[in-house]
Amino acid sequence: MALKQKPSWFEVFYTYFFLIIGCVVVLFPIYWIFTTSLRPFDILATPTLELWPKGATFSNYINIFKDPYFYSAFTNSVKISLLATALGVLLATAAAYAFSRFEFPGKKPFYYYYIVSQMFPSVVGLIPLFVIFLRVGLLSEKAFLGIPLVHWGLIIAYGAGGLAFSVWNMKGFFDAIPKELDEAAMIDGASSWTIFWKVTLPLAKPGIAITALFIFMGAWLEFVMAMTFMSNPKLYTLPLWINLSITNPFGIPWAKFAAASLIIAVPVTVLFLFLQRFLLSGLLRGAIK
Amino acid sequence: MKKVKEWLTAYAFIAPAMAAILLISVYPLFFGVSIAFTDMNLFNFLSKEYKFVGLENFVQLLHDPEIWVLTYRTILWTVINVFLHVSLGIAFAMLLFKPWIKLKPFIRLILILPWAIPAFISIQVWHAMFNEQFGALNQLLQMVGLNPIPWLSNPVWAFVAVVMTNVWLGVPFMMMIALGGLNSIPEEIQEAALVDGASPWQMTRYIVLPLLLRTMVPAIVLGVIWTFNKFDVIYLITNGGPQTVINVFGEPRAIRATEILITKVYRTAFTYPNSWSYASAIGYVIFLVLLALSLLNMQIQRFVKE
Numbered sequence: 179m180a181l182k183q184k185p186s187w188f189e190v191f192y193t194y195f196f197l198i199i200g201c202v203v204v205l206f207p208i209y210w211i212f213t214t215s216l217r218p219f220d221i222l223a224t225p226t227l228e229l230w231p232k233g234a235t236f237s238n239y240i241n242i243f244k245d246p247y248f249y250s251a252f253t254n255s256v257k258i259s260l261l262a263t264a265l266g267v268l269l270a271t272a273a274a275y276a277f278s279r280f281e282f283p284g285k286k287p288f289y290y291y292y293i294v295s296q297m298f299p300s301v302v303g304l305i306p307l308f309v310i311f312l313r314v315g316l317l318s319e320k321a322f323l324g325i326p327l328v329h330w331g332l333i334i335a336y337g338a339g340g341l342a343f344s345v346w347n348m349k350g351f352f353d354a355i356p357k358e359l360d361e362a363a364m365i366d367g368a369s370s371w372t373i374f375w376k377v378t379l380p381l382a383k384p385g386i387a388i389t390a391l392f393i394f395m396g397a398w399l400e401f402v403m404a405m406t407f408m409s410n411p412k413l414y415t416l417p418l419w420i421n422l423s424i425t426n427p428f429g430i431p432w433a434k435f436a437a438a439s440l441i442i443a444v445p446v447t448v449l450f451l452f453l454q455r456f457l458l459s460g461l462l463r464g465a466i467k
Numbered sequence: 468m469k470k471v472k473e474w475l476t477a478y479a480f481i482a483p484a485m486a487a488i489l490l491i492s493v494y495p496l497f498f499g500v501s502i503a504f505t506d507m508n509l510f511n512f513l514s515k516e517y518k519f520v521g522l523e524n525f526v527q528l529l530h531d532p533e534i535w536v537l538t539y540r541t542i543l544w545t546v547i548n549v550f551l552h553v554s555l556g557i558a559f560a561m562l563l564f565k566p567w568i569k570l571k572p573f574i575r576l577i578l579i580l581p582w583a584i585p586a587f588i589s590i591q592v593w594h595a596m597f598n599e600q601f602g603a604l605n606q607l608l609q610m611v612g613l614n615p616i617p618w619l620s621n622p623v624w625a626f627v628a629v630v631m632t633n634v635w636l637g638v639p640f641m642m643m644i645a646l647g648g649l650n651s652i653p654e655e656i657q658e659a660a661l662v663d664g665a666s667p668w669q670m671t672r673y674i675v676l677p678l679l680l681r682t683m684v685p686a687i688v689l690g691v692i693w694t695f696n697k698f699d700v701i702y703l704i705t706n707g708g709p710q711t712v713i714n715v716f717g718e719p720r721a722i723r724a725t726e727i728l729i730t731k732v733y734r735t736a737f738t739y740p741n742s743w744s745y746a747s748a749i750g751y752v753i754f755l756v757l758l759a760l761s762l763l764n765m766q767i768q769r770f771v772k773e
Contacts, residue, residue, distance in 0.1 A: 184567075185565070185567060189565075190567075193562050193565055193568065196558070196559075196562055197559070197562050197563065197568075197574055197578075200559055200578055201574065201577045201578065203635070204577055204578060204580050204581055204635075205577060205580075206603070207589065207592050207593060207596060207603075207635075208580070208584075210592070210596060210603040211592050211595075268483075269483050269484040269487050270484060272480045272481065272483060272484065273480060273481040273483075273484035273485070275480055276476075276477040276478075276480035276481045277481070279477075280473050280474070280476060280477035280480075281473065281477075282473065282474040282477040282478065283474065291488075291493075294758065295492060296689070296692070297692050297754065297757050297758055297761060298496065298754055299696040299698075299729055299732070299750060299753060299754060300696075300698075301696070301698050301729050301732055301733050301750070302499065302729075302732060302746075302747065302750030302751065302753070302754060303492070303495055303496065303499065304733075304736070305499055305502065305736045305743050305746055305747050305750070306494075306495035306496070306498040306499035306502060306747075307491070307495045308736075308737075308743075309498070309502065309507070309512065309743065310494075310495060310498065312512075334487075334491065335491060337487075338487035338488065338490070338491040338492070339491055339492065341484055341487060341488050341491075341492070342488065342492070345484060370476045374480070395585070398585070399585045399586075399587040399588065401587055401699070401703075402698065402699070402702075402733075406737055417587050420587075420588075420591055421591070421703070424591050424594055424595060430595070430598070430601070432595075432601065435591075435595065439588050439591065439592060442585070442588060443584055443585050443588040443589075446585050447580070447583045447584045447585070450582075450583040450584075450585075451576070451579075451583050454579065454582070454583065454643070
C-alpha cells in the first residue's frame with residue numbers, strides 16, 4: 179500500500195542518525211560504569227577519560243565481597259527482599275483471587291483506593307509510618323527470630339506497602355483464567371478453598387511469579403525508607419552501602435562502586451526486560467478503565 | 468442467601484491483605500493528617516509534650532516565602548521534565564515505528580534500558596558522572612577541548628544536571644506508551660488521508676499527533692504526578708543544593724537551588740531541627756492539589772468523550 183512506499187534517502191539518514199544518537203546517550207553511562215569497574219586500582223582515579231582502562235581486570239567483582247560492609251549489606255538486602263516478597267505474594271494472591279472471582283460490596287471503593295494510593299507521595303506517608311514504627315518498637319536494633327526489629331519493619335513495609343498495586347496487577351492474571359473451570363469444579367462439589375488451591379492457583383503460577391518479582395525488585399533497591407529507619411552501618415542494605423561509598427568525603431572508591439553497581443543492577447535489569455510488558459498492562463489497566 | 472455466602476467467602480480471602488493495607492497504608496494516611504494539626508517533632512514526641520495547634524501549620528505554610536519559591540520551582544521542574552519526556556518519547560517512538568527500520572527489536576531494547584535499570588543505580592551513576600574532577604562528563608568535555616562545567620556547585624548547572632538525569636530516566640516509559648498508541652491508530656485513517664493528498668508532514672501534524680496524544684493522556688497525567696513528587700533524583704544527586712540567594716518579594720533569602728517541595732518535606736521531617744507536623748502539612752497540601760488536578764482531568768475527559 180501507499181504507506182509502505184520506499185523512504186527517501188534523507189528520511190533514512192535522519193531516522194538512523196537520531197536513533198543512533200539516542201542509543202549512544204543511553205549507552206554512555208553504562209559503558210562508563212563498566213570500564214570503571216575494570217580498573218585495576220581502586221583509589222587512583224584517572225583525570226582523563228579512558229576508552230578502555232589499562233590493565234583491565236575482573237578482580238573488583240570478587241574483591242568486593244571481601245569488603246565486610248558490602249557483604250553484610252548484600253545479605254541484609256537478600257534477606258529483607260525475600261521475606262518481603264513472601265509476605266506480599268501471600269497476601270496479594272488471596273485478595274486478587276477474590277477480586278477476580280466474586281462480587282461483593284467494597285469492590286469499587288478498593289479500586290478508587292488503588293488510584294488514590296498511586297497519587298499519594300510516598301515521602302509524605304513515611305512520616306506517620308516512622309512515628310508508628312517508633313512507637314511500636316519496629317525501629318529498634320533488638321533481634322527477633324535472629325533478625326533485627328528494624329529489618330522486620332522494612333519487611334512489613336515493603337511486603338504490605340505496595341499491596342494495592344500487587345493485588346491489582348495479579349487480578350489481571352486471574353481474570354485471564356476461564357471461569358468455566360471454577361464452575362465445573364463447583365458442580366463436582368469442590369469448596370471455594372479447594373477450587374482456589376487446586377484449580378486456579380496452579381494455573382496462575384506465571385502471574386504469581388511475576389508479582390513476586392515486582393515485589394522483590396521494589397524491595398531490593400528501596401532506599402528512602404531504609405535510610406530513614408536505620409543509622410547503624412552494620413544493618414545497612416545495598417542502596418545505603420552504595421550511597422555511603424559515592425558520598426565518601428575521603429575519596430570515592432570508584433572501581434568498587436562501579437563493580438558493586440553492576441552486580442546489583444544487572445540481574446534486576448534482565449528480569450525487568452522480561453517483565454516490562456506485564457508492568458505496562460497493569461499500570462494502564464489502572465489508568466484507562 | 469447464596470449471595471451472602473459469596474460475600475463471606477470473598478471477605479475471607481481479602482481479609483489478610485485488607486488488614487495489612489489498613490495498618491500500613493490507610494491508618495498512617497489518616498494519622499498523618501492528624502500530625503499536621505499538632506506541633507509534633509521527634510523530641511516532643513518522645514517526651515509526649517506535643518499538642519494540638521489547629522491550623523497553625525497551614526497558616527505558617529501560606530506565609531512562608533520559601534514555600535512559594537519552591538512551588539514555582541516544582542511546577543517549572545514538572546513542566547520541563549514532562550514536556551521533554553513526552554516530546555522525546557513521541558519522537559523516538561515515531562522514528563522507531565517506521566516499517567523499514569533494520570534491527571528494530573535490538574534498537575528498541577537499547578532505548579528502553581534507562582527504564583529497566585533500577586533507578587537508584589542509574590541515578591548514582593549519573594551522580595558519579597557529574598563529579599567535577601573525575602566524572603565522565605567533564606572528562607568528555609575536556610577531551611574535545613571545552614572547559615569543565617561546575618555541575619553540582621553552580622545553582623543553574625545543578626538544576627540542569629538533575630533535569631538531564633530525570634529526562635534520561637523518563638523518556639523510555641513515554642516512548643513505550645507512544646509506541647502502543649501508534650499501534651492503535653488504524654492504518655485506514657492514514658491511507659484515506661494519503662488518498663486525499665495529505666503530505667507526510669500534514670499527516671503527522673493533523674492526524675497522527677492528535678490521535679496519539681489522546682491515547683497518551685492517562686500516562687501523561689501519571690507522569691505529571693510522578694514528576695511532581697520525584698524525590699530520588701534530586702535527593703541523591705544534589706540533595707537540594709547548592710545554597711543560593713534568591714530575592715523573594717524584595718528580600719534576599721538563602722534557598723537551596725534544586726530543592727523542590729517533596730525534598731523540602733523530607734528535609735523538614737527528618738533533618739535537625741525536625742518538624743513532623745509542618746512537613747505533614749506541606750505534604751498533604753501537595754497531595755490534595757494533585758488529587759484535585761487529576762479529578763478535574765477525569766471530569767474533562769468524561770466531558771470530551773460525551
